[in-house]
Amino acid sequence: MNVVELTARLIQCPSVTPKEAGAIKLIEDIFKSTDFEISRIDRSGVSNLFLRWGEKKLPTLGFCGHIDVVPPGDLTKWEFDPFSGRTTGDVLFGRGSVDMKSAVAAFCVAAIKYSRQAKPNFSIIIMITGDEEGEAKHGTQAILDWMTENNQRIDHCIVGEPTCPKTFGEAIKIGRKGSMTATFTLIGKQGHSAYPHLAINPINASTKLLSKVLNTKLDEGSKFFEPSTLVATSISANNTANNVIPAEVKTSVNIRFNDNHSSQKLIKWLQQECKELNEETDTIIKMDVKVAGEPFYTEPKSLADLVRKSIEKVSGITPVFSTSGGTSDARFIFKKCPVVEFGLVGEKMHSINESIPTSQIFALEKVYFDLIKEHYKFFNKN
Numbered sequence: 526m527n528v529v530e531l532t533a534r535l536i537q538c539p540s541v542t543p544k545e546a547g548a549i550k551l552i553e554d555i556f557k558s559t560d561f562e563i564s565r566i567d568r569s570g571v572s573n574l575f576l577r578w579g580e581k582k583l584p585t586l587g588f589c590g591h592i593d594v595v596p597p598g599d600l601t602k603w604e605f606d607p608f609s610g611r612t613t614g615d616v617l618f619g620r621g622s623v624d625m626k627s628a629v630a631a632f633c634v635a636a637i638k639y640s641r642q643a644k645p646n647f648s649i650i651i652m653i654t655g656d657e658e659g660e661a662k663h664g665t666q667a668i669l670d671w672m673t674e675n676n677q678r679i680d681h682c683i684v685g686e687p688t689c690p691k692t693f694g695e696a697i698k699i700g701r702k703g704s705m706t707a708t709f710t711l712i713g714k715q716g717h718s719a720y721p722h723l724a725i726n727p728i729n730a731s732t733k734l735l736s737k738v739l740n741t742k743l744d745e746g747s748k749f750f751e752p753s754t755l756v757a758t759s760i761s762a763n764n765t766a767n768n769v770i771p772a773e774v775k776t777s778v779n780i781r782f783n784d785n786h787s788s789q790k791l792i793k794w795l796q797q798e799c800k801e802l803n804e805e806t807d808t809i810i811k812m813d814v815k816v817a818g819e820p821f822y823t824e825p826k827s828l829a830d831l832v833r834k835s836i837e838k839v840s841g842i843t844p845v846f847s848t849s850g851g852t853s854d855a856r857f858i859f860k861k862c863p864v865v866e867f868g869l870v871g872e873k874m875h876s877i878n879e880s881i882p883t884s885q886i887f888a889l890e891k892v893y894f895d896l897i898k899e900h901y902k903f904f905n906k907n
């Protein structure tokens with residue numbers, strides 16, 4: 526089976542997170558006729574797969590990806606069935622064609638091809654999860670926990686998320702910003718809008734809070750990161766009466782922060798803002814914070830260098846090192862070993878009519894294959 530055929534078959538499994546819908550099983554079956562050792566690491570209803578070629582104490586190159594996808598959205602807007610895996614001309618359509626069943630197919634095919642022509646004097650592992658687009662609690666983290674319990678080594682890791690903005694080969698991600706969402710519940714005192722002095726208006730307080738935090742410049746960026754950003758993502762008073770000052774308002778902000786900050790530091794700052802506003806307006810403010818991840822990066826040394834060289838060889842383009850975009854499973858892996866991300870052009874990920882030129886999928890397989898070959902040399906030298 527070639528890499529595009531495998532991608533199409535994976536797309537035909539409607540694995541909307543956290544369902545595996547046959548996708549993990551398909552890969553598992555393919556690896557049964559190889560020298561890879563297969564382990565299923567399912568946890569709390571999430572299916573995960575771990576594959577190893579070579580002994581677990583040998584220097585190890587890892588690949589990581591997910592087969593779960595976001596929901597297709599309005600089906601009537603799709604040109605084709607999002608789970609048909611249909612190719613038209615040079616373009617493969619379907620949910621997951623970009624993010625990221627193609628990359629999973631590419632590293633699986635590359636690793637199998639390599640394993641059939643070489644002896645395992647280093648090791649390749651493949652980690653595939655069904656829980657990246659969802660809560661991401663029982664996916665890659667479950668695999669990493671299992672690896673620790675079973676003394677499974679990993680020295681370098683590639684995550685196959687889409688990383689290129691417009692042209693294949695133009696960007697490698699060496700890190701990601703942190704992400705957190707703070708939801709504020711502001712409680713005032715309900716009253717008649719004609720007698721505002723008798724009420725405590727939580728809407729007024731919320732606009733003060735928002736304007737204060739939205740107008741705070743968090744930083745100027747850092748060596749590997751763009752400046753941190755803070756945006757308002759919701760505000761709701763749930764009030765339909767125009768003569769009532771409501772008692773309560775909820776508003777949320779999302780912060781994408783670089784290594785000048787930690788979520789703890791930002792929480793302290795927001796708490797201080799709430800305290801000051803409470804003293805000024807008598808509004809009671811409760812804050813609820815969800816941290817999706819802290820910022821991280823891998824110094825662009827040997828791993829990033831190897832990835833860059835393989836991309837140059839295949840595409841003729843020299844990629845830049847980037848830390849833009851949302852969170853990814855690399856945030857769990859960086860604690861274990863250097864990790865970089867490289868994948869397809871991400872323009873159409875999560876969109877209606879998600880699609881990718883098949884030439885990119887073939888190119889990605891070539892990059893991964895070259896990387897495996899170069900790691901053989903790298904591990905033998907170091």
Ligand SMILES: [Zn+2]
Pocket residue numbers: 591624625657686687
């Ligand atoms: Zn993804």
